[in-house]
Amino acid sequence: MQMGGGARMPAGAKSRRVYLSLLEQISAGRLEPRQKLPGEEQLAEDYGVSRVTVRRALDALAENGFLSRRAGSGTRVRPRPSAPQPVTMDFSTLLPQLVEIGRSTEVRLLSSRMDAAPEHVARALDLAPGETVQIAQRTRSIGGTAYSHLTTYVPSRIAVGISDEDLSREPLHVLLERNGVQIADARQSVSATLAGPEVASALGLPEGAALLSLDRVVRDTEGRGVEFLTGLYRPDMFRLDMSLARVDHGQGRHWEPAITPLKDTPR
Amino acid sequence: MQMGGGARMPAGAKSRRVYLSLLEQISAGRLEPRQKLPGEEQLAEDYGVSRVTVRRALDALAENGFLSRRAGSGTRVRPRPSAPQPVTMDFSTLLPQLVEIGRSTEVRLLSSRMDAAPEHVARALDLAPGETVQIAQRTRSIGGTAYSHLTTYVPSRIAVGISDEDLSREPLHVLLERNGVQIADARQSVSATLAGPEVASALGLPEGAALLSLDRVVRDTEGRGVEFLTGLYRPDMFRLDMSLARVDHGQGRHWEPAITPLKDTPR
DNA sequence: GTTAAATGTATTATCAATGATACAGCTTTC
DNA sequence: GAAAGCTGTATCATTGATAATACATTTAAC
Numbered sequence: 351m352q353m354g355g356g357a358r359m360p361a362g363a364k365s366r367r368v369y370l371s372l373l374e375q376i377s378a379g380r381l382e383p384r385q386k387l388p389g390e391e392q393l394a395e396d397y398g399v400s401r402v403t404v405r406r407a408l409d410a411l412a413e414n415g416f417l418s419r420r421a422g423s424g425t426r427v428r429p430r431p432s433a434p435q436p437v438t439m440d441f442s443t444l445l446p447q448l449v450e451i452g453r454s455t456e457v458r459l460l461s462s463r464m465d466a467a468p469e470h471v472a473r474a475l476d477l478a479p480g481e482t483v484q485i486a487q488r489t490r491s492i493g494g495t496a497y498s499h500l501t502t503y504v505p506s507r508i509a510v511g512i513s514d515e516d517l518s519r520e521p522l523h524v525l526l527e528r529n530g531v532q533i534a535d536a537r538q539s540v541s542a543t544l545a546g547p548e549v550a551s552a553l554g555l556p557e558g559a560a561l562l563s564l565d566r567v568v569r570d571t572e573g574r575g576v577e578f579l580t581g582l583y584r585p586d587m588f589r590l591d592m593s594l595a596r597v598d599h600g601q602g603r604h605w606e607p608a609i610t611p612l613k614d615t616p617r
Numbered sequence: 618m619q620m621g622g623g624a625r626m627p628a629g630a631k632s633r634r635v636y637l638s639l640l641e642q643i644s645a646g647r648l649e650p651r652q653k654l655p656g657e658e659q660l661a662e663d664y665g666v667s668r669v670t671v672r673r674a675l676d677a678l679a680e681n682g683f684l685s686r687r688a689g690s691g692t693r694v695r696p697r698p699s700a701p702q703p704v705t706m707d708f709s710t711l712l713p714q715l716v717e718i719g720r721s722t723e724v725r726l727l728s729s730r731m732d733a734a735p736e737h738v739a740r741a742l743d744l745a746p747g748e749t750v751q752i753a754q755r756t757r758s759i760g761g762t763a764y765s766h767l768t769t770y771v772p773s774r775i776a777v778g779i780s781d782e783d784l785s786r787e788p789l790h791v792l793l794e795r796n797g798v799q800i801a802d803a804r805q806s807v808s809a810t811l812a813g814p815e816v817a818s819a820l821g822l823p824e825g826a827a828l829l830s831l832d833r834v835v836r837d838t839e840g841r842g843v844e845f846l847t848g849l850y851r852p853d854m855f856r857l858d859m860s861l862a863r864v865d866h867g868q869g870r871h872w873e874p875a876i877t878p879l880k881d882t883p884r
Numbered sequence: 885g886t887t888a889a890a891t892g893t894a895t896t897a898t899c900a901a902t903g904a905t906a907c908a909g910c911t912t913t914c
Numbered sequence: 915g916a917a918a919g920c921t922g923t924a925t926c927a928t929t930g931a932t933a934a935t936a937c938a939t940t941t942a943a944c
Contacts, residue, residue, distance in 0.1 A: 361930085362931045363931085365932085367824060370812075370824050371814045378735075382735060403932060406931090406932095420940080422889075422890055424889085468645075469649050469650055535862045538858070540859075541856050542828055543809075544640075546638050557638075558811075562807070580645065585809040588808075589807065591807075593804050594802060594805065596803070628901080629902070629930095630931095631901080632902085658920090666902080668904090669902065686922095689909075689911035689921060690910080690920070691920060692920090885944105890940080891939080892938075892939070892940085894935100894936085894937085894938095895936085895937105899932075900932085904927080905926090906925085907923085908921105908923075909923095911918100912920095913917085914917085
């Protein structure tokens with residue numbers, strides 16, 4: 351399931367409603383690939399809107415690769431939405447660095463500055479109120495398409511000597527370890543959000559598209575917070591995969607993560 | 618970060634733009650709790666829209682608990698958006714059954730029927746074309762609020778004897794094991810989507826809200842697919858947490874999942 | 885070929901969202 | 915208490931989305 355919302359969404363309220371409804375049915379598989387949709391007239395009646403409105407929704411869906419339309423023939427569900435093998439994060443990497451299959455990512459540094467830590471960051475890292483952090487925003491791209499938008503916060507006393515070039519080359523925790531920081535553990539939390547204007551334009555998505563969001567707090571061996579990361583990922587280009595094994599030891603069966611690298615992911 | 622979109626969103630395009638922009642800034646922490654926003658007039662100028670439009674956005678944000686407004690005084694970011702301790706899924710459970718803290722979930726069976734497997738399900742479970750599956754849709758609620766919408770597909774030859782009452786009481790894999798199925802492993806994939814009309818109404822969200830989506834394929838000891846699940850979760854009520862440890866063994870340091878139960882999650 | 889059914893295109897009318905403006909009422913500050 | 919700054923409310927003009935309709939064009943079936 352990967353109905354990220356696509357690269358374009360109808361502006362109006364009703365056409366968007368139809369758009370989302372059809373998208374939901376396609377993603378859930380209730381509309382099979384290659385299946386012919388009801389005619390525009392029929393859909394208009396079903397949804398209680400005019401044909402023009404249905405049209406806007408269908409046009410957007412077609413433009414985003416979910417449908418293929420042919421005058422005279424009809425509108426059909428496209429076998430595979432343009433999904434160029436998404437980047438995956440799995441249990442063998444655990445950090446959202448991709449399973450490289452001969453592909454490499456380009457990093458773009460959008461901005462970096464020193465500033466007072468936002469409250470939720472200060473709380474997560476146990477910083478003194480008003481303490482300054484290095485705030486950097488980056489995008490990661492693959493094949494010229496940005497698939498993630500990262501914002502990192504590092505206490506300024508730790509970030510000394512990390513240059514902009516460093517930031518656009520190495521993962522942050524590598525830079526930190528180079529600085530002598532003893533990274534001990536991290537906590538991540540995955541959720542979902544809507545794309546706001548800034549992120550949307552950075553990732554080439556419409557505002558209001560669905561994004562996977564990941565927050566991470568990294569601590570050193572003394573329990574001090576050394577990095578706070580907030581990452582937003584395009585769901586059509588990034589997935590978090592995990593394999594589980596059902597094991598039976600002692601009292602009752604339960605699940606365990608399978609760390610073994612996954613086989614090919616045809617999906 | 619948990620800007621799910623809230624329970625109401627402005628209808629128009631521009632007001633939604635402002636709504637999402639502000640929501641993004643609040644969620645990202647660029648607008649601090651208790652911080653006073655610029656006046657409506659100022660915001661209108663900033664965004665290049667009229668005050669009425671800004672107003673619609675602010676009203677919606679206030680209604681959804683992100684802002685508090687007082688005539689004469691101003692509009693402020695609310696200290697804590699209504700976030701009643703979200704349900705979490707972590708590495709000790711690995712399946713989205715919640716970390717129970719004295720709370721229990723209610724399951725509601727929306728529908729269950731036998732039907733031909735959708736193509737993507739048949740492919741994932743290695744079914745013969747046209748093979749029938751039991752399709753069940755359920756919601757899970759906590760404290761009366763639905764936080765997840767689940768659709769499960771079980772090959773009908775396996776699902777024999779699973780009644781509707783069973784479905785609304787037990788997790789599916791428990792029922793399957795009761796039926797003698799030897800569950801061996803599962804693969805899960807997490808992503809994000811937008812709420813379509815059906816799911817939106819089932820979860821009490823506006824259409825177009827962001828959702829965490831999870832697909833799962835469960836196989837038995839002989840590698841046959843026995844369950845396909847597609848789950849949609851409210852990001853403001855459900856998070857996927859994981860702890861990682863940075864370990865140093867042999868060649869180079871790397872990350873490993875920390876299975877140890879998490880401490881309290883104050884967040 | 886003819887026909888039926890579908891998408892493509894255009895026109896005009898209607899309605900909802902937005903813009904511009906004015907003013908009333910509440911809060912804080914001095 | 916006066917002033918400044920803000921939100922709340924109303925009005926009317928304007929713009930954009932939607933509705934209704936008609937007709938052209940493409941495709942598939944017979």
